[in-house]
Amino acid sequence: MPVYEFRCKVCSEITSELRKMGDFTPPDCASCGSTETEKLFSLFAGGGSDCAGCSSASHKGG
Ligand SMILES: [Zn+2]
Numbered sequence: 137m138p139v140y141e142f143r144c145k146v147c148s149e150i151t152s153e154l155r156k157m158g159d160f161t162p163p164d165c166a167s168c169g170s171t172e173t174e175k176l177f178s179l180f181a182g183g184g185s186d187c188a189g190c191s192s193a194s195h196k197g198g
Pocket residue numbers: 144145146147148149165166167168169170
């Protein structure tokens with residue numbers, strides 16, 4: 137199962153939770169107990185290229 141990260145909107149604490157795939161239900165903040173948490177989308181470690189909208193025709197996987 138993937139680990140999702142949520143950031144508290146009150147104290148900015150990051151809470152990591154092991155979740156089922158696609159389960160983005162925000163947890164309570166582990167630091168202050170607030171329910172005002174938002175999903176963080178982890179970025180895959182890349183090579184260094186920051187080009188997200190390049191016109192390179194590369195379609196792999198799926
Ligand atoms: Zn908090």
